[in-house]
Amino acid sequence: MIDLRSDTLTRPDEDMRKAIASAEVGDDVYGEDPTTNLLQEKIASYFGKESALFVPSGTMSNQLCLKVLTSPGDEIIADADAHIFYYETAAPAIISNVQIKTISSKLGFPDLNDIKRAIRPNIYYFPKTSVICVENTHNRHGGTIAPIEYIQKLRDLADSYKIKLHLDGARIWNAIAETGIDGASYAKYFDTISICLSKGLGAPIGSLVVSSNEYIEKARHWRKILGGGMRQVGILAAAGLYAFENNLQRLKIDHENARLFASLISEIEHINVDMARIQTNIVRFELTASINPLDFIKKCKKNGLLLSHFDGQIIRAVFYLEITSDQVRSAAEIIQYVLQSP
Numbered sequence: 001m002i003d004l005r006s007d008t009l010t011r012p013d014e015d016m017r018k019a020i021a022s023a024e025v026g027d028d029v030y031g032e033d034p035t036t037n038l039l040q041e042k043i044a045s046y047f048g049k050e051s052a053l054f055v056p057s058g059t060m061s062n063q064l065c066l067k068v069l070t071s072p073g074d075e076i077i078a079d080a081d082a083h084i085f086y087y088e089t090a091a092p093a094i095i096s097n098v099q100i101k102t103i104s105s106k107l108g109f110p111d112l113n114d115i116k117r118a119i120r121p122n123i124y125y126f127p128k129t130s131v132i133c134v135e136n137t138h139n140r141h142g143g144t145i146a147p148i149e150y151i152q153k154l155r156d157l158a159d160s161y162k163i164k165l166h167l168d169g170a171r172i173w174n175a176i177a178e179t180g181i182d183g184a185s186y187a188k189y190f191d192t193i194s195i196c197l198s199k200g201l202g203a204p205i206g207s208l209v210v211s212s213n214e215y216i217e218k219a220r221h222w223r224k225i226l227g228g229g230m231r232q233v234g235i236l237a238a239a240g241l242y243a244f245e246n247n248l249q250r251l252k253i254d255h256e257n258a259r260l261f262a263s264l265i266s267e268i269e270h271i272n273v274d275m276a277r278i279q280t281n282i283v284r285f286e287l288t289a290s291i292n293p294l295d296f297i298k299k300c301k302k303n304g305l306l307l308s309h310f311d312g313q314i315i316r317a318v319f320y321l322e323i324t325s326d327q328v329r330s331a332a333e334i335i336q337y338v339l340q341s342p
């Protein structure tokens with residue numbers, strides 16, 4: 001079976017399992033897990049920030065960032081397809097008591113004029129706009145990369161209104177690998193960053209909040225409240241360290257596979273691919289109206305290919321470290337076969 005549903009499907013390989021097995025551990029609630037401490041130091045330094053905090057998931061990481069940046073009753077601004085808005089079970093309302101003002105965009109990065117218009121005037125009957133979120137790369141928009149010039153301008157805009165910037169960098173690694181812009185050069189524009197080790201980097205579990213000492217201490221407090229204080233978590237941090245040290249550069253292979261797949265299927269009847277979106281490891285493609293997307297997914301599965309149904313006629317395929325270029329070709333052949341068979 002070729003499984004292209006998500007890059008979260010990666011499983012630890014032999015060497016990562018060895019790193020897990022030999023990890024030095026201690027009690028991290030006491031701050032005494034050496035492997036977790038090392039991972040936190042390395043990630044903070046890589047992004048040029050003071051501190052980092054290991055947490056179980058990208059959702060917890062995003063939510064801790066929002067918690068430390070906001071006060072109850074605030075409003076935050078995010079793209080209408082942002083993970084924080086779309087997939088995090090209304091957690092900002094529950095954990096931080098804030099509401100999200102969403103803005104639609106073409107590729108995941110709302111127009112700066114639209115953001116400016118969405119910022120609330122400082123009048124007592126409005127909520128206070130306290131945070132703008134950027135998702136880079138953008139999951140639902142198909143792995144699109146936020147241009148660095150856009151981020152710079154957004155920071156200037158945010159500064160002029162004293163608004164904080166949060167980066168949902170679950171897949172910032174893919175942006176870094178593709179553009180060659182390093183982590184610190186992205187991170188310097190943001191007050192808080194959430195990064196995931198469990199997507200394209202291939203670790204089984206784990207995300208980090210990356211920020212200033214002050215915000216990390218607040219995030220540590222809220223991590224405990226949310227039940228995310230873990231004990232001998234070096235077992236997981238060891239996998240994260242291994243992933244960070246070995247799997248970052250190779251992400252380009254996933255991007256090449258995504259481009260290969262997109263170009264192969266773009267030749268197939270009944271499929272439209274917006275090539276402008278194929279920037280990293282995700283391929284969104286559209287089936288023409290005559291094809292039922294759920295039937296299509298079912299038939300692909302029967303023929304050995306797993307894909308995700310996104311919205312309407314849109315299907316998603318994601319490329320990650322277990323997928324080879326031969327599998328990419330086979331996947332395109334299966335799709336062609338399915339669409340040609342009655």
Ligand SMILES: Cc1ncc(COP(=O)(O)O)c(C=O)c1O
Binds near residue numbers: 083138
């Ligand atoms: C952009 C983005 N942010 C955050 C998350 C949340 O990560 P987790 O599944 O670890 O909670 C995901 C998960 O796919 C994601 O794609």
